[in-house]
Amino acid sequence: MTTTRHRILVSFSQEEFGRVKSQAAQFKLSISEMLRRFALGNTLPDPSTFAGAAAIRELLKVNADQARLGNLLKLAIDESDGTWPPALMARIDALAADIEAVQAELKATAKAIHHQIHPRASA
The missing domain is CATH 1.20.58 (Methane Monooxygenase Hydroxylase; Chain G, domain 1)
Incomplete structure (x- = not known):
């Protein structure tokens, strides 16, 4: 079964990745979900x-x-x-x-x- 989802490859430096990971943990979201919400302009949990x-x-x-x-x-x-x-x-x-x-x-x-x-x- 094929998926209709598309992947985007994003590169981060070690420091940037650490910040992204930390923010995702604060929001209790996966990194993918946090970046998806941010990119689409959806609200992030408080x-x-x-x-x-x-x-x-x-x-x-x-x-x-x-x-x-x-x-x-x-x-x-x-x-x-x-x-x-x-x-x-x-x-x-x-x-x-x-x-x-x-x-x-x-x-x-x-x-x-x-x-x-x-x-x-x-x-």
Whole structure:
């Protein structure tokens, strides 16, 4: 099967090739794709979006950890024999409320970062 794509041979000095390779890595694109986009006037990805996406992933991991912690607290309460002192139950309830507040803050921060990266995305 023949291809309809055309190859163009481009020569770079060692220094130039290093710069091109570095730029392609910044955009998380192959060298060919970066040069193709540049030559055709297409937009190149904004490297700051990669940092924002990584920050969102980290926030979501922390949010999942918070959810597991809250579920463990609920399990401990459900499996208790009812002999825990009221002061301890009040501290556990306060901790559960703190976990929920932190989760809400994490979600809001992740949404804010997403909106900064993708301003046209629906809120």
